[in-house]
Amino acid sequence: MGFWADFKKEVIDEMGEDLQELKQEVGQIIEEEMEIVTSEMEVEKHLGAFEKKFNKMVKQAEQNKKIRKSVEKQLGAVKKMGINEIKDKKRGEPMFPGRREKMFNKYGGGTAAQAVSTTTETLNKRYNFKQSNDAMWIDLNVDFFKYRAYNEEELINLKRLEGKAESLKAERVMQKAKDLRQELLQEEKHLFGVVQKTNPDNYGFKLFGGAKEAGADFGNDYYNAKLLFEDKLALYGGRGRTDLLQNYNKHLEELKGQPDRMEKAILSVEKQLEPKETLEEKSQSAQVLREEPQQENKDEQIQYVDALRKKLEKEKAARPAFDKTR
Known part of the structure; x- marks a missing residue:
């Protein structure tokens, strides 16, 4: 295979790897987007059911139409804040931050979650007899x-x-x-x-x-x-x-x-x-510390015996041979 053929194959291989990585990244983004969309649909459906059941409960407990209308408006705001929160996450930022903050403050919270909690808890105490x-x-x-x-x-x-x-x-x-x-x-x-x-x-x-x-x-x-x-x-x-x-x-x-x-x-x-030394590790460390001096002592004893043996062999070699004729 010539130079250009090798070069072409190398380029195609690199493009293939890049394309595969790009596909994975796009797939991950789509998956995340779908999760957000699914969450938005689920939240909208859930809050819709909550709003409908709450209004029905208030209608049975409250005779004053004007008050019922006020409650309906508050529950509508709860639903809107919940859905808009998901949409803001999808966009990465709120579309109308000033209007959003104004609504949160009106319904007693610095965030959508706080405003929804404050509003629903107040209404629940007033109208819900379970x-x-x-x-x-x-x-x-x-x-x-x-x-x-x-x-x-x-x-x-x-x-x-x-x-x-x-x-x-x-x-x-x-x-x-x-x-x-x-x-x-x-x-x-x-x-x-x-x-x-x-x-x-x-x-x-x-x-x-x-x-x-x-x-x-x-x-x-x-x-x-x-x-x-x-x-x-x-x-x-x-x-x-x-x-x-x-x-x-x-x-x-x-x-x-x-x-x-x-x-x-x-x-x-x-x-x-920081990772802490376990009891078992401490025990092993202590055992090593106890064994090390013993090992050192054994090494010293072996060295001493070897030196003594060499000394005796040297003295024996230097001693004159024993004459058996005497």
């Missing part, structure tokens, strides 16, 4: 919205800590923060799935059962989910939920008044995250 499966499902959604507001704050703080750690080259803190964010996002996704599955519309008649049996299944699932959210919400405290944020905030409090306390706190946490 007298039906739909009412209990609405109550479960309110718990999820509250959890999500707390979780979002934790995620934001972890992201900030990750950025600060990166600037200080505190790689262990940075990686730990990144891993924890992924864990919390997966948990949030799972809990949203729990609420979706617990929708009373998913509990139909059974072949050998009936409405009573389906209702009993819903009741069990509702109470299990309710306990799950109570447990999760109890994890969020003043210093944060994750051990990383708790430890970091503890150091910040201890370093209060000191210059560069954030940097010092991060470096302290970084040092604490």
Whole structure:
């Protein structure tokens, strides 16, 4: 094969590798985009069901049409904020940041999650007496919205800590923060799935059962989910939920008044995250330390015996031969 043939083959091979990498990158982007689109559709469908059931509940409890209209408007805003949040993530930035902030402030939160949680919790306390499966499902959604507001704050703080750690080259803190964010996002996704599955519309008649049996299944699932959210919400405290944020905030409090306390706190946490020698490793190290002197003593004894043997052999060689005739 000549030079140009070899060159052509090399170029084609390189293009093939680049093309394969490009295909993988495009495939990954499409997959991520599809996940966002699916999330948008799921959230829109879910919030639509929540809005419809909540309005029905308010209509039964509230006689004043003007107040009902006001509640409908608030629930419409909740749905809009939830859907727009997904769209903003898809775009990478909000389309109308000023209008968005104004809406958040109007409904009592600095973020969409906080505004949705504040609004739904207020309305739920006022109108929800949990007298039906739909009412209990609405109550479960309110718990999820509250959890999500707390979780979002934790995620934001972890992201900030990750950025600060990166600037200080505190790689262990940075990686730990990144891993924890992924864990919390997966948990949030799972809990949203729990609420979706617990929708009373998913509990139909059974072949050998009936409405009573389906209702009993819903009741069990509702109470299990309710306990799950109570447990999760109890994890969020003043210093944060994750051990990383708790430890970091503890150091910040201890370093209060000191210059560069954030940097010092991060470096302290970084040092604490260094791999620690296990008990087994410590035991092995101690055993080696005990054995080394013994080995040295044995080596010294062997050297001493060899030197003595050589000395005796030398003296024997220098001694005159024994005369048997005497």
